[in-house]
Amino acid sequence: MWSRRDFLKLTGAAIAAPSWASLYSYQDHQSQADQHHYASAFTTGSNHHGFGLFDESGQLVWSTRLPDRAHAPVVHPQQSIVGIVARRPGFFMDFFDLTSRQHLLRVTPSQHHHFYGHALFNANGTQLISQENHYPTGQGKIVIRDWPTGDIIRSFSSNGIGPHESVRFNGNQLIVANGGLKTHPDNDRRILNLDTMAPNVSYLSLESGRVLHCVSHNEHHQLSIRHLDVNPHGVVALGFQYQGDVRDKVPLVGLSQLNAPTLTYLPMPEPIRLRFKQYCGSVCFDTSGEILAVSSPRGGLVAYWHLPSNNFIGITNASDVCGLSATSQPYEFLMTTGTGSQIKANPVQNTHNLINKHTNYQWDNHLLKINA
Secondary structure, X not given: OXXXXXXXXXXXXXXXXXXXXXXXXXXXXXXXXXXXXXXEEEEEOOOOEEEEEEOOOXXXXXXXXXXXXXXXXXEOOOEOEEEEEEOOOEOOEEEEEOOOOEEEXXXXXXXXXXEEEEEXXXXXXXXXXXXXXXXXXXXXXXXXXXOOOOOEEEEEEOOOOOEEEEEEEOOOEEEEEEOOOOOOHHHOOOOOOOOOOOOEEXXXXXXXXXXXXXXXXXXXXXXXXXXXXXXXXXXXXXXXXXXXXXXXXOOOEEEEOOOOOOOEEOOOOHHHHHHOOOEOOOEEEOOOOOEEEEXXXXXXXXXXXXXXXXXXXXXXXXXXXXXXXXXXXXXXXXXXXXXXXEEEEEOOOOEEEEEEEOOOEEEEEEEEEEOO
């Protein structure tokens, strides 16, 4: 049971945390170009799980141990606070103040719920948003918590089953990838509704949970919609993971927009589609919003498309690559791999460079840039 003193101590620490810009200004008078850090979970060769930040050269600047494997980072939009969400079926989110190196808070799901590995803050950082599974029923939930207490303010339906990841757009709009997979934490990799899957992309009001728009596949009901990103124009990119026969020829990357009645599937040369092995990992727009990158750790590659032409423009080969983030440079991405590599690639200039390799590290699936 928390005491009032514990509550006030946590609240005071979180409120007192400086901004990212203030934190960076303390660090060796770095140039503006070198101020970006990247957050990722990792596992070391000794099977120890951790979470850390590295700089533009791939050097770790901070890390901490975790009790179990984690999935995707969460970054506060204003204060120097980072979090990490446990891998599905997840039962913790840990948050840290990087100025004091203090562990601020562990958030756990309510009874009969688990996290899906992703979460995010609202625009001003006063609310924490998570996608959760109410596993007795399989109902997908969006749960809104107060920050910094972690207390649940409200929750509502995700409008589907298996809400894996969500992104915000225009402040009050939440776009949710409902993957369609009904699972239970007792055997989480077993799909309980393979024949009746109904993945969708739902556009929800963050205030009320009202469904603003919803779109799903006209065919291929086993084509799970798992990861997504949105560019400044409101174009939502989607990465799929197919649960059907490995020989089926199905699209693996799509686009959606509010009020667009159907999904648009992006073209992919058949040899490249086969290399994806029916599995997309991370989905990421570059800083301009014109180049889309999608990784496939199973295929060992990242594929790129140009928007709005929707043309396929090439690949970067990298073994077990999954983590993706836009850098501050247009058309450039930073990617991480399960073999410890950190790579920068620019598909427009057709360049890719290994910036560092941590041979004892397996970077986890998702990567997030911190903007000063």
